[in-house]
Amino acid sequence: MANAKDETRQLATFLSQLKYEQLPQEVVDIAKASILNIIGCAIGSSDASPRRKAIAALLPDKSVETPSAPGAATIWGRPERTDVETATFLNGIAATAGDYDDTLLRTVIHPSCTAITAVLPWAEVHHLSGKELILGFVAAFETQAAVANAISPSHYDNGWHITGSTGSFSATGGIAKLLQLTPDQFAAALGHASSMASGTRAVFGTDTKTLHVGLHGRNGIVAGKLAQHNFGSCPAPIEAWARLVSTTVDTGCIGELARGGPWQILTTAFKPYPCGVVIHPLIDACLEVFRSFSINGEVKATEGPRGLDDLAEIQVTANPQLVRLCNVRHPRTGLETIFSLYHGCAVALVYGRATPAEFSDDVAANDPLVHSIRDRVSVQTDPKLRDDEAYLTFTSSSKANSPQATRTVYIKHATGSLGNPMTKVQLEEKFLNQTEKYLGREKVRKVIETCWKLDSMEDVCELVRLLAT
Numbered sequence: 340m341a342n343a344k345d346e347t348r349q350l351a352t353f354l355s356q357l358k359y360e361q362l363p364q365e366v367v368d369i370a371k372a373s374i375l376n377i378i379g380c381a382i383g384s385s386d387a388s389p390r391r392k393a394i395a396a397l398l399p400d401k402s403v404e405t406p407s408a409p410g411a412a413t414i415w416g417r418p419e420r421t422d423v424e425t426a427t428f429l430n431g432i433a434a435t436a437g438d439y440d441d442t443l444l445r446t447v448i449h450p451s452c453t454a455i456t457a458v459l460p461w462a463e464v465h466h467l468s469g470k471e472l473i474l475g476f477v478a479a480f481e482t483q484a485a486v487a488n489a490i491s492p493s494h495y496d497n498g499w500h501i502t503g504s505t506g507s508f509s510a511t512g513g514i515a516k517l518l519q520l521t522p523d524q525f526a527a528a529l530g531h532a533s534s535m536a537s538g539t540r541a542v543f544g545t546d547t548k549t550l551h552v553g554l555h556g557r558n559g560i561v562a563g564k565l566a567q568h569n570f571g572s573c574p575a576p577i578e579a580w581a582r583l584v585s586t587t588v589d590t591g592c593i594g595e596l597a598r599g600g601p602w603q604i605l606t607t608a609f610k611p612y613p614c615g616v617v618i619h620p621l622i623d624a625c626l627e628v629f630r631s632f633s634i635n636g637e638v639k640a641t642e643g644p645r646g647l648d649d650l651a652e653i654q655v656t657a658n659p660q661l662v663r664l665c666n667v668r669h670p671r672t673g674l675e676t677i678f679s680l681y682h683g684c685a686v687a688l689v690y691g692r693a694t695p696a697e698f699s700d701d702v703a704a705n706d707p708l709v710h711s712i713r714d715r716v717s718v719q720t721d722p723k724l725r726d727d728e729a730y731l732t733f734t735s736s737s738k739a740n741s742p743q744a745t746r747t748v749y750i751k752h753a754t755g756s757l758g759n760p761m762t763k764v765q766l767e768e769k770f771l772n773q774t775e776k777y778l779g780r781e782k783v784r785k786v787i788e789t790c791w792k793l794d795s796m797e798d799v800c801e802l803v804r805l806l807a808t
């Protein structure tokens with residue numbers, strides 16, 4: 340039997356007994372916004388390179404031709420349907436491919452991709468309600484955040500990709516909730532998850548990174564179904580795993596929510612730009628400078644904005660996390676641009692935008708002006724600055740001895756951070772920008788409407804059938 344201090348057991352019991360009515364309204368609101376945000380990211384990356392390769396590898400012999408085939412789940416942004424495990428896999432790869440999701444800054448995890456791509460296909464094939472979906476999503480999210488908090492910061496610093504290594508717990512928490520597992524079964528499922536929990540930072544910038552989220556949903560389904568049949572595990576499995584993968588372990592974080600601790604979902608920061616969150620204040624500053632180059636907002640990128648030739652140096656001062664996480668000087672692929680502060684600054688200055696198009700393979704490899712601006716960026720760090728804060732000093736060459744030679748832009752809270760969150764209108768625009776090409780404007784409008792009223796939906800299929808193309 341588990342003892343009273345068993346943190347895994349406390350978390351499992353709390354989530355197993357959690358009722359929709361216990362969720363604060365703000366939690367429900369963020370859950371709905373997250374669902375919209377991640378569906379947008381997944382459809383926006385329908386044709387991303389890792390997703391195309393994964394489809395070629397997994398789909399041909401498994402796709403289901405008839406849309407009404409029982410048990411088949413939707414591959415978002417595609418016409419085919421497939422079994423639920425493969426659907427969570429392919430939706431997960433797409434959702435994470437652009438790194439355009441969301442972040443909890445305390446641990447830099449990106450929890451929503453896994454949580455949604457695990458629970459939504461499962462809810463679809465079992466015709467669950469919107470409320471059940473939201474409850475499963477929140478259970479998944481809070482499970483991952485609790486585990487991540489317990490192992491931070493050393494886990495990530497030692498080379499683990501924390502979103503990857505903690506995501507199997509998330510998917511398991513979500514599926515366990517949807518399966519209505521008992522506290523014993525729920526805790527055992529988390530034990531099974533601990534045996535499937537991995538992911539390193541060595542694979543950043545490669546297709547393997549997307550595999551992390553891809554695998555989570557399938558792992559959660561296996562763990563949950565086994566536990567439902569009383570496939571057993573040890574007491575305190577999360578604590579045991581945490582002690583192995585962290586040298587700064589705080590197991591008390593695991594059961595914190597069960598003891599009345601705060602909902603971690605309330606600290607969600609949605610990403611306004613498709614790259615590492617620590618680059619976001621730099622992009623804000625560069626976009627501000629771009630606007631001063633342009634005339635009435637009109638700049639032809641091909642001609643090069645006025646002022647760029649003159650720009651000799653961009654000196655960045657930011658939190659040391661910036662260099663630890665995103666110091667790739669010359670990314671060669673879209674996947675590598677996610678980790679390049681230099682690329683983020685350059686595209687904002689050259690194009691006046693930082694949307695997925697500016698983080699593509701083509702811009703990464705082939706834009707000489709972007710390459711040249713990357714080389715003009717230098718960085719110094721200051722641990723007193725927060726992650727969402729930065730100073731950028733722009734120095735022009737021609738005015739070297741004049742008072743206009745340098746200009747400093749200070750960003751106090753980057754767009755999308757908790758101090759400057761994305762608005763509902765911005766989230767809707769982000770969704771439209773990513774999905775219009777695949778769904779068409781009319782369907783986009785319907786998906787947005789449907790997400791906002793998820794809590795009154797009897798069957799989530801009403802939403803999911805809009806996501807097929």
Ligand SMILES: *[C@@H]1O[C@H](CO)[C@@H](O)[C@H](O)[C@H]1NC(C)=O
Nearest residue numbers: 611692694765766768769772
């Ligand atoms: C949507 O796209 C437009 C045009 O590329 C861009 O200016 C705008 O910032 C984008 N909005 C969001 C929220 O990404």
